[in-house]
Amino acid sequence: MAVGLTHYLFIGAILFALGLYSVLTRRNAISILMGVELILNGANINYVAFSHFSTANVEGQIYAIFVIMLAAAEAAVGLAIVLAIFQIFRTIDVEAAETLKE
Amino acid sequence: MDHPIQTDYLRWIVLLPLLGAAVNGLLGATLQRRFGKWVISLFACAPVLISFLLSLKVFLDLSGLNPEQRFLVDRLYSWLSLGTLKVDVAFWVDPLSSVMILVVTGVGGLIHIYSIGYMHEDRSYWRYFAFLNLFTFAMLLLVTADNLLLMFVGWEGVGFCSYALIGFWYGDHTNTTAGNKAFIINRVGDFGFVLGIFLIFWSLDQQGHATVTFREIEKFAAVLKDQEIWGVGVLTLATLLLFVGATGKSAQIPLYVWLPDAMQGPTPVSALIHAATMVTAGVYMVSRLHFLYSLAPLTLEVVAVIGAATALLAATIALTQNDIKRVLAYSTISQLGYMFLATGVAAYGAAVFHLMTHAFFKACLFLGAGSVIHALGGEQDMRKMGGLRRFMPYTFWTFAIAVLAIAGTPLTAGFFSKDEILWQVFSSPHGSPVLWTLGVVGAGLTAFYMFRQFFLVFFGESRADSHAHTHLHESPKVMTTPLVLLAVGSIAAGWIGLPEIFGGSYFADWLAPVFGKHHEVHASAMEEEVLMALSVGVAALGFSLAYLLYYRRTLAPERFSSLAGGVLYRLSYNKYYVDEIYQFIFVRGTHLLARVGAWIDEHIIDFVVDGSAKTTAFVSWFNGLFDNYVVDWVVNQVADSTFDAGNKFRKVQTGNINTYLYVILGAVVLVIIIKLRYWS
Numbered sequence: 001m002a003v004g005l006t007h008y009l010f011i012g013a014i015l016f017a018l019g020l021y022s023v024l025t026r027r028n029a030i031s032i033l034m035g036v037e038l039i040l041n042g043a044n045i046n047y048v049a050f051s052h053f054s055t056a057n058v059e060g061q062i063y064a065i066f067v068i069m070l071a072a073a074e075a076a077v078g079l080a081i082v083l084a085i086f087q088i089f090r091t092i093d094v095e096a097a098e099t100l101k102e
Numbered sequence: 103m104d105h106p107i108q109t110d111y112l113r114w115i116v117l118l119p120l121l122g123a124a125v126n127g128l129l130g131a132t133l134q135r136r137f138g139k140w141v142i143s144l145f146a147c148a149p150v151l152i153s154f155l156l157s158l159k160v161f162l163d164l165s166g167l168n169p170e171q172r173f174l175v176d177r178l179y180s181w182l183s184l185g186t187l188k189v190d191v192a193f194w195v196d197p198l199s200s201v202m203i204l205v206v207t208g209v210g211g212l213i214h215i216y217s218i219g220y221m222h223e224d225r226s227y228w229r230y231f232a233f234l235n236l237f238t239f240a241m242l243l244l245v246t247a248d249n250l251l252l253m254f255v256g257w258e259g260v261g262f263c264s265y266a267l268i269g270f271w272y273g274d275h276t277n278t279t280a281g282n283k284a285f286i287i288n289r290v291g292d293f294g295f296v297l298g299i300f301l302i303f304w305s306l307d308q309q310g311h312a313t314v315t316f317r318e319i320e321k322f323a324a325v326l327k328d329q330e331i332w333g334v335g336v337l338t339l340a341t342l343l344l345f346v347g348a349t350g351k352s353a354q355i356p357l358y359v360w361l362p363d364a365m366q367g368p369t370p371v372s373a374l375i376h377a378a379t380m381v382t383a384g385v386y387m388v389s390r391l392h393f394l395y396s397l398a399p400l401t402l403e404v405v406a407v408i409g410a411a412t413a414l415l416a417a418t419i420a421l422t423q424n425d426i427k428r429v430l431a432y433s434t435i436s437q438l439g440y441m442f443l444a445t446g447v448a449a450y451g452a453a454v455f456h457l458m459t460h461a462f463f464k465a466c467l468f469l470g471a472g473s474v475i476h477a478l479g480g481e482q483d484m485r486k487m488g489g490l491r492r493f494m495p496y497t498f499w500t501f502a503i504a505v506l507a508i509a510g511t512p513l514t515a516g517f518f519s520k521d522e523i524l525w526q527v528f529s530s531p532h533g534s535p536v537l538w539t540l541g542v543v544g545a546g547l548t549a550f551y552m553f554r555q556f557f558l559v560f561f562g563e564s565r566a567d568s569h570a571h572t573h574l575h576e577s578p579k580v581m582t583t584p585l586v587l588l589a590v591g592s593i594a595a596g597w598i599g600l601p602e603i604f605g606g607s608y609f610a611d612w613l614a615p616v617f618g619k620h621h622e623v624h625a626s627a628m629e630e631e632v633l634m635a636l637s638v639g640v641a642a643l644g645f646s647l648a649y650l651l652y653y654r655r656t657l658a659p660e661r662f663s664s665l666a667g668g669v670l671y672r673l674s675y676n677k678y679y680v681d682e683i684y685q686f687i688f689v690r691g692t693h694l695l696a697r698v699g700a701w702i703d704e705h706i707i708d709f710v711v712d713g714s715a716k717t718t719a720f721v722s723w724f725n726g727l728f729d730n731y732v733v734d735w736v737v738n739q740v741a742d743s744t745f746d747a748g749n750k751f752r753k754v755q756t757g758n759i760n761t762y763l764y765v766i767l768g769a770v771v772l773v774i775i776i777k778l779r780y781w782s
Binding site: 020024027095097101 | 756760
């Protein structure tokens, strides 16, 4: 069977879904960040797949490089925040950071 | 009749006494203290005497005019102008008024002079003369007013001054009570008077001739002849109401009871107000409105009957009184009855004639009594007098003349005026022999009680106690001179009113323009002479009885006082218990009414008021309940709901990041769905 666009999109979707699941359910702050990375990569795959299977367009691949860059920056910032939280709460369990509760 | 002559000096006749009253009333206390009493006397007597001279001038001026035009007017200013009612302050003198002002200022002036002597030891000398002048002003206002309203002002004014002077020695409660009695009873009469004025004005207004001026009422009186109100003729009703006022002011039945009590005041006051002037206001008023009364024959009958009844009633009471002034008071009431009897048979001229002569001899009698009281140091009981003839010759002789006059002794003024009245009562179409008989009986009684008084006071052995003896002296010239002048008047004044058979009456001629020539009566001179002889005979009988009882003492008074078991005597002596009856019906009745009113006020009205207050309180309480439990519940509910909602919504803030992310995911999904579904 020939590998078509659809298969790549599925991969992208699966990665997205897994990443989403990770973000939503994990208690570890770093795990949440990893989930975010997965989401971003899932979106990247989508971009690249569309770009590959479209004859005149390389814009998708350019975008993918931007996204990777952004993801890196964002991860850095995110980790900095996690560090700051750790300094206050002495833990990176997100359920401990509930001082804004009610 | 329509073009009276305007003068400027009439007003001073009325206003000068007012000035005197003002000076003495406002500055009197100071003046008396600083300069002595003669200043007060001057300011009091001068105005009245000048007014008298002016009145003489008025008389002369009037007599110089044609009889049809004998009017003098002095119009001061326009007082009221309300719709159809136009009233001026204006004075008006015609022959009738001229007689009145001469009497008031003349006799009044003599009494003012007499008072200088009588009151000279009184500390409130200035207050006395202030009121006396004020009274003179009000009386002159009354008789010279050109309209009913202004006359009423004077009418009320004399009533007030009477009150003030009766209660002059206000320290004694009896005096003030007497003053109150006079004023209150007068007020009752005035109520009728006022209603009469209203009715006349209203009736005339209905016919398009709104006025209260005498001249104009006289012009239009005839249009009222057939007008009725509530089924009664307006003329009859109005004249009756006005007569009610006259019964109050002039002490007729049923409103005479104040006059005997009014003797509490100083004797000159009794002479002036309750003999010569104020009490004659009613007679003047009826005469002034003769044109109305002549159109209301029913009222005339009432007036005549009441006049006759009063004359007789008062005379019977005077028979048994022991106070020298009480006898004279009842005598005044009786003589006023004669005057009203005369007006009641439309003999207005005769009434006014008697008014004038009565002023002379009654004032003389009262001032003489004052002289006696003064000499005895205040004694007024005739049983404690006697033999004064030796000590007080002037008083004695003047009193004698006045007694002769009032008893109707021929050739005295009283004889001519009383005889004229009796003749008119007998012969006038309005009169009747019955009324004449009553009048003659009254004349006999008058003769009796006056001579009884005369003999008791001046003859016999002195029954006065030692205290009185030390005072005993003839009065000073300032008091005896007026007595002499009045005594002369008591004789001379009659000669201007001689009956037809003796030469005709100047007096009646003088008044003819006012009253019209009195109808020629269809009786002969013979009849008149017979009647005259009869009345003189009855009077002589009265005199003889008094002579036997009190001079000769051959008959004992007890033979009469014990007649019919003493009932007659007691009825007379106790004034027929009329005062007690009035006290029971009116005074206690009023008290009862007041108590009933108070009961209603406390139990019914207060009940309702308290009830409404309590109801309001209850409703308020109920409202409060409502307010607290219902309204506040709603308000609180709103607050609570918001609170609960807030509580619930707070829970959204879990502080849990995962939850927030779920929410974001959900929202995004929702937006996508909506976009795909509903937006192209």
